[in-house]
Amino acid sequence: MDRIPFGIAGLDEMLGGGLIRQTICAMIGTYGTGKSTFALQFIYEGLLRGENVIYFSLEEREDRIYDVMTDRKFKxxxxRDKSLFVIKLDPTDFNFSINSIKKDLPEMITKIGAAxxxxxxxxxxxxxxxxxxxxxxxxxxxxELLRDLDAxxxxxSETNTTDAYTSKYGLIEYLADTVVVLRYIRPDDLTEVHMSIEVVKMRRSKHSREIKPYEILQERVNVYNEASVF
Ligand SMILES: Nc1ncnc2c1ncn2[C@@H]1O[C@H](COP(=O)(O)OP(=O)(O)O)[C@@H](O)[C@H]1O
Ligand SMILES: [Mg+2]
Incomplete structure (x- = not known):
């Protein structure tokens, strides 16, 4: 099966080599678990492989995203604007409607040829x-529209406030092919918070069911596939 390496070695091992080509992965975690950081690593891996990539940002401004990438020593x-496109979508914008999204998003992805x-x-x-x-x-x-694209x-997604395994609206984990959950672990006897990653779903593929620790460093994300959280 054609695999798309995520770009984080430990996670790629958990995924059995990477995401399956032309599938949709949901990454669920509360604020600060590193969703955006993982996502940037994912698109940077694409750039290094000569792919075109798009980062639709609904939260942070374009210049902030570029700054974060520069901070992380991404070259x-x-x-920029050749194979890397960062596009801010503003949910409070009057023109930001479901209809424009349904029309514009697939059009942009096709036009840019984003992988x-x-x-x-x-x-x-x-x-x-x-x-x-x-x-x-x-x-x-x-x-379904996205599934038809070769990307x-x-x-x-943010999590539900009471359950770290459920996305805010409880939908995306059902719609996506692959679901990765990022979670804080606060053991009673420890003074430091640990971060854990799990692949909870992967259609059409065997994958790790283990809970692994990860760490966000200045320049990269490490998933410790050899280590145990407990
Ligand atoms: N340069 C860095 N060095 C160390 N840790 C960082 C760095 N950048 C981000 N982090 C860690 O990642 C967290 C934020 O990650 P982010 O990807 O923005 O999370 P999310 O998108 O899930 O809210 C920060 O709270 C911090 O702990
Ligand atoms: Mg974020």
């Missing part, structure tokens, strides 16, 4: 809908 100058696409976070987009059944219908439709998707 992006030669890729990797990040939507960070998809939960802000889901929040546009007040009615849960409308949200479910529209999100299913959007995901690999990483969608991030």
């Amino acid at each position: 992006i100058d030669k890729y 990797r696409v990040v939507i960070d976070p998809i939960s802000l987009f889901e929040g546009l809908f007040d009615d849960p059944s409308e949200r479910r219908r529209e999100m299913s439709y959007l995901i 690999n998707f990483l969608l991030t």
Whole structure:
């Protein structure tokens, strides 16, 4: 099976070599767990492999995203606006409607010929809908549109406030092919918070079921596939 390396060695091992080509991965975690950091690593890996990539940012401004990449020593100058596209979508913008998303998003992805696409976070987009059944219908439709494109998707989502394994709206984990959960672990006897990563779902593939520790460093993310959290 054709694998798309995520770009983080320990995670790629957990995924059995990487994401399966032309699939949708959801990364779920509360604020500060590193969703955006993982997502940037994912698109940078694509750039290094000569792919075109798009990072749709619903939270942070474009210049901030570029700054973060520069902080992380990603050499992006030669890729900017050639194969690397960071696009800010503003959910409060009057023109930012479900209809424009359904039309413009696939168009942009096709035009740029993006092999990797990040939507960070998809939960802000889901929040546009007040009615849960409308949200479910529209999100299913959007995901189907994305499935027809020859691209690999990483969608991030905040968690539900009471359950670290459930996304904010409880939808994306069902719609995505692969689900990765990022979580804080606060053991009673420790004074330091640990971070753990799990692959909880991967359609059409065997994958690790283990809970592994990870760490965000200045210049990279380490997933310690050899280590144990407990
Ligand atoms: N340069 C860095 N060095 C060390 N840790 C960092 C660095 N950048 C981010 N982090 C860690 O990552 C966390 C934020 O990650 P981020 O990807 O923004 O999370 P999320 O998108 O899930 O809210 C910070 O709270 C910090 O702990
Ligand atoms: Mg973020």
